[in-house]
Structures are given as C-alpha cells and as structure tokens.
Amino acid sequence: MTDPNLPPVTPPPTGQPPTGQPPIYQPPAAPAYGAPAAPAYGQNGAYAQAPADKYNVLAIVSLVSAFFISLVAIITGHIALSQIKRTGEKGRGLAIGGLVLGYLGVLAAIIVIIVWFVVIVAAVNDGSISGY
Known part of the structure; x- marks a missing residue:
C-alpha cells in the first residue's frame, strides 16, 4: 500500500531508479566470449x-x-625476403643483414682456404x- 501523504513516485527515464530512492548497484556486464573468428581468405583461397x-x-x-653458419644465413635470408614480400611482415632489414653477413662469411672462408x-x-x- 502506498502512503497518501507521500508524493507519487514516477519512474525516471531508462535505467534510473525511481526518484526518492537510493540507486541500486548493478555490476557491469561480463564480456562476451565467443568462438574465435575464422581465418580470412584472400584470392584463390590463400590466407x-x-x-x-x-x-x-x-x-x-x-x-x-650469420655469426655461426654462413650458408644457413644465406638460405634463410633469401626465403625470408620472399616471404616478407608476399606477407608484408616486418624484418626486411634483419634478412638483408643476415644475407650480407652470410655472404661475407662465405667470402672470408674462401679467402682463408685459398691462402691456406x-x-x-x-x-x-x-x-x-x-x-x-
């Protein structure tokens, strides 16, 4: 029952407690976790x-x-450059640095063998x- 001496309680607009009453605590909504998105495909079914x-x-x-086995540095450097060109990843400078040091290592080994x-x-x- 309502008390006739109190003013009528009118609900405020959306989501607010009625006037004259303390606000009610509502915990924030939990984040929605869904299934991971499927990988995006480009032309010809490629990722x-x-x-x-x-x-x-x-x-x-x-x-x-390049500091240990120069031939590995040369091979992986060339493969990395082609992958970087295709995928747009970072690391072009690292691959070029590995190639330069790898070729210098091979050149130094050839010079050492010739001198020996x-x-x-x-x-x-x-x-x-x-x-x-």
Whole structure:
C-alpha cells in the first residue's frame, strides 16, 4: 500500500531508479566470449596478409645464424625476403643483414682456404715440408 501523504513516485527515464530512492548497484556486464573468428581468405583461397607488427622468424634466424653458419644465413635470408614480400611482415632489414653477413662469411672462408692452399704449396716447393 502506498502512503497518501507521500508524493507519487514516477519512474525516471531508462535505467534510473525511481526518484526518492537510493540507486541500486548493478555490476557491469561480463564480456562476451565467443568462438574465435575464422581465418580470412584472400584470392584463390590463400590466407590474408599477416599483421604488419609481426617479425618474420626466418629473418631473425638468418641474422643470428650469420655469426655461426654462413650458408644457413644465406638460405634463410633469401626465403625470408620472399616471404616478407608476399606477407608484408616486418624484418626486411634483419634478412638483408643476415644475407650480407652470410655472404661475407662465405667470402672470408674462401679467402682463408685459398691462402691456406698457397701457404701449403709454397712450403712444399721450398722444401720445408717433405713428402714421404
């Protein structure tokens, strides 16, 4: 029952408690979690381009392996450049750096082998090293 001495309570517009009453606490709604979105496809059923903020893994491998195994750096650097061109990922500079260091490593190895061969041939001709 309502008290005839009180003014009538009129509901305010949308979502507000009636005037004269304290507001009622309503917890925020939980975020909606749905199924993950299906991958986007481009032309001919190929996956869409990768996000631009992702680095190409082979570019990183190319740069790191340039300090240890130059041939691996050259191979992974070329593969990384072709993938970067196709997908738009970051890491072009890393791949080029790995290629440059890889080719310099191969060049240094070739020079060392040639110098070693020349030193051995000179030592044999000089008589410092005798065969049997």
